[in-house]
Amino acid sequence: MDASSVGSSCELAEDVRGVRRQRVSLSSVDSEPIIRRHRPDASPRYDDAAAADDDDDADDDAGDDDRNTNGLRERDEGKGSDVLSEGQMTAAHREGSPPALVQAALRDANGEPLLQIPMERVSEATVASVTGLIARSSTVVADNVSGAFVMDAGTRLCLGDGSVVGVITTVMGPVSCCAYAIVCLPAVFGALCDGGKLTVGVDLCYDLGEQSVIYDPVSQCDMRRGTDASYVNDEELPPHARPDFSDDEAERQWKMSRRMSADGEPISSDDDPVDVDWEKIDVLEACLRDERREGTPGVDTAAPRHNPRLVVPPWVATTRAPNGAP
Structure with missing residues (x-):
């Protein structure tokens, strides 16, 4: 019996009985799911206040109300702060109030709603145009004006007369043609809408003291051909100087233009011709x-x-x- 027949008939069997099967999560094939654990100093209780403020559907039955109250809220006794579990919303979000950071930008030093800013802080150019109003969440949807600066989140927008509208919280779409989600204070939003100052089609400006601009990286990387001004005294190359070419086609075109200009030059440089007998x-x-x-x-x-x-x-x-x- 030769060696080839012996090698082909021998089968290796791997013993995997003692190998522990690894659990796989959706985030990575090499990790296990994270087990949610409650903090030892947290006491779970039902969120009855959030369920009482929920008025999504007026015709919901008692079963729907119980479904809205089955979320757990963990209270940190050491810090005295409430931490919501996954899937729950705070009463401020349900009522349409903006987050704390946005409220700080929409209120003055005394904590009152900021209604007006000085005219010297209002931008001359408009950056957005209102396309939609959401009264429930006091949100304004606006499209970016073509050719204007693209504003980033945290920019305070206002009307042309300095009336404060809100703060940009979300920038949606590509930088070249994006849309803004502008969060307003409910009282300010209602006053502007009732007064007819905030309607669809109104142009919005930005506050020069509270603004952040997004620069398009594509336009910044658009390198156009030109000279690096590396001649004597850091000046541009004169017409008679031959530049350094990295492209053969550009060098060929330069030589052709020089030859055509030389053929068109007159022999005499006098402006007035002299008649000779x-x-x-x-x-x-x-x-x-x-x-x-x-x-x-x-x-x-x-x-x-x-x-x-x-x-x-x-x-x-x-x-x-x-x-x-x-």
Whole structure:
């Protein structure tokens, strides 16, 4: 029996009877679910106050009311604060009141609702336009104005006359065309709506003293082609200087433009052209050649001939024709 047949007939069996099976959670395949444990100093009790304030459906029966009161609230005796269990809402959320951080931005130093801000703190440009009003939660839904700054959560918005509307709590959608969820104080929201100042289509400005801007990373990373101003004295390259090209196509286009501009340049740089009588110049040069051959100079110059510093062109001086005519 050869080795190949022995190896193929031998089967290995793994004993997994003592291996503990691991439980898997939805968050990760390598972790076990977290067991919810109550704190030792917490005393559970039913949330009757939250059930009494719940007026979602007026025609709910007693069974629905019992369903709303089955949440447990844990009271921390050491700190005196209430911690809600999962699935429960506070009475402030049920009544439409904003969270504590938002209320701090919507109230003045005395704790009163902030109704007006100075006009010098109101932005000149509008950043949002109201598209919806939710009276139950005192929330305003507004779309970002195209081309305006994109405001981040925590920005206080107001009307054009300085009337405070609310604070942005949520930015929804892409940065280029987003929508805002603006939380208001219930009293301020009701007063603005009753007065007709807060309606669909109203433009909103932002408070210059309480604002946060989201900058679009795509526009910041949009690198356009240009020079780095690395010439002498950190200046731009002059037209005659050849820049350093990293792209062959850009270098080819630069050479072509230089060649076309050189072909279009005139020979003379004078603005006004000068008319020259070339026929007369040819006649004068022919006369001078004939006089040199005969040995009888016929050019009478105004300046003496022995002055080497003065050069008089032949066509300027008085010239005699070979036949004696003037």
